[in-house]
Structures are given as structure tokens and as C-alpha cells.
Amino acid sequence: MDLNLRKAVIHNVSGNDQAQLKDTIVDAIQRGEEKMLPGLGVLFEVIWQNADAKEQNMMLETLEQGLK
Structure with missing residues (x-):
């Protein structure tokens, strides 16, 4: 079985509004389930790749501050 997590996550949220x-x-974070982390990672990857x-x-600064 060939499961591409990135494609699946992107497919599931494509066309969604803000x-x-x-x-x-928010749901993924509030649930706190480990299985949601890869999906959040894919979403972060999309954000990162589309950011200048x-x-x-700014994201790195926010992350650094949040980890202190």
C-alpha cells in the first residue's frame, strides 16, 4: 500500500477557507493526539514553503520565544 501522507493531508484540506x-x-492541537502531529507538520511545511x-x-523568532 502506497500512502503518501503529504498528499493525503493536502487533499483533505484543499479548498478549505481560513x-x-x-x-x-485548533482541533488537532486541542486533542493533543500524537497521530495529529504529522498532519500539522505537513501544514507547517506548506506555510514555510510559501513564506518569504x-x-x-518571524516564524523562527516566534518559535524560539515559545520554546524558552
Whole structure:
């Protein structure tokens, strides 16, 4: 069985509006289930790949502060 997690996650959220995407993210975080982490990782990958250098730097700063 060939399961491509990235494609599956992207397929499941393609066409969603901002409210739906937010609900997906908030739900995954609130549930705290380990199985949701790969999906969040795929969403972060999409964000990272579509961000410019300034936006990436802001994300890194936010991450750094959140981990202190």
C-alpha cells in the first residue's frame, strides 16, 4: 500500500477557507493526539514553503520565544 501522507493531508484540506483551516489546526492541537502531529507538520511545511525570508524569520523568532 502506497500512502503518501503529504498528499493525503493536502487533499483533505484543499479548498478549505481560513475558518476551516483554523478549526483543523485548533482541533488537532486541542486533542493533543500524537497521530495529529504529522498532519500539522505537513501544514507547517506548506506555510514555510510559501513564506518569504522575512516571514520565515518571524516564524523562527516566534518559535524560539515559545520554546524558552
